[in-house]
Amino acid sequence: MSGTSFNHTSSVAGPRVVVGVSDMAVSSNPKLTLSTYALGSCVGVVAYDGEAHIGGMLHFMLPDSAVVPGKAATQPAMFADTGMDLLCRALVDARADPRRLRFLIAGGASMLGGQDAFKIGTRNVRAALQFFIIHGFPAPQSIVGGQLNRTLHLDINTGVVALKSPSLNESYSLAQ
Numbered sequence: 001m002s003g004t005s006f007n008h009t010s011s012v013a014g015p016r017v018v019v020g021v022s023d024m025a026v027s028s029n030p031k032l033t034l035s036t037y038a039l040g041s042c043v044g045v046v047a048y049d050g051e052a053h054i055g056g057m058l059h060f061m062l063p064d065s066a067v068v069p070g071k072a073a074t075q076p077a078m079f080a081d082t083g084m085d086l087l088c089r090a091l092v093d094a095r096a097d098p099r100r101l102r103f104l105i106a107g108g109a110s111m112l113g114g115q116d117a118f119k120i121g122t123r124n125v126r127a128a129l130q131f132f133i134i135h136g137f138p139a140p141q142s143i144v145g146g147q148l149n150r151t152l153h154l155d156i157n158t159g160v161v162a163l164k165s166p167s168l169n170e171s172y173s174l175a176q
Helices: 069-074 080-093 120-135
Strands: 016-018 023-027 033-039 043-049 054-060 101-107 141-144 150-155 160-165 168-173
Touching: 023 080, 033 043, 033 054, 043 080, 043 120, 043 150, 054 080, 054 150, 080 120, 101 120, 101 150, 120 141, 141 168
Parallel strands: 016 033, 101 141
Antiparallel strands: 023 054, 033 150, 043 054, 043 101, 150 160, 160 168
């Protein structure tokens, strides 16, 4: 089931959980890094409670579960609305305080440039931002749009998110 599987691989920095497309993970293990790779039109949502040192990551690919309700029931992390709800509930279940959560979103690129008639990346970003507004969360840090893929790594111990793309290598802190 999406959101519950952890793919552990080793790295120099310690154990890593890879969050694949249409998946999510939440952890309070300070030795863990959550990572998602090659966000194109998909959006990666990173959440972190700096006091409890609990973080989560979602990699969704479509903005609205109403288009395919059957798929949303079996794979809620595929969609912005059901995936972000799943992420927030999992964070609270792990004892994160919703009032202390800080967010970062990345992705939402137009990988086809002007040829993208469906504008999935733009619609994904809009759906994520709408979720924050509806649920009263603070505006997220965002690195979205353009035509580049992005990779995210969240260090659970520090709340630092490393963002990598072909032309960018930056870090952002979600700790309070």
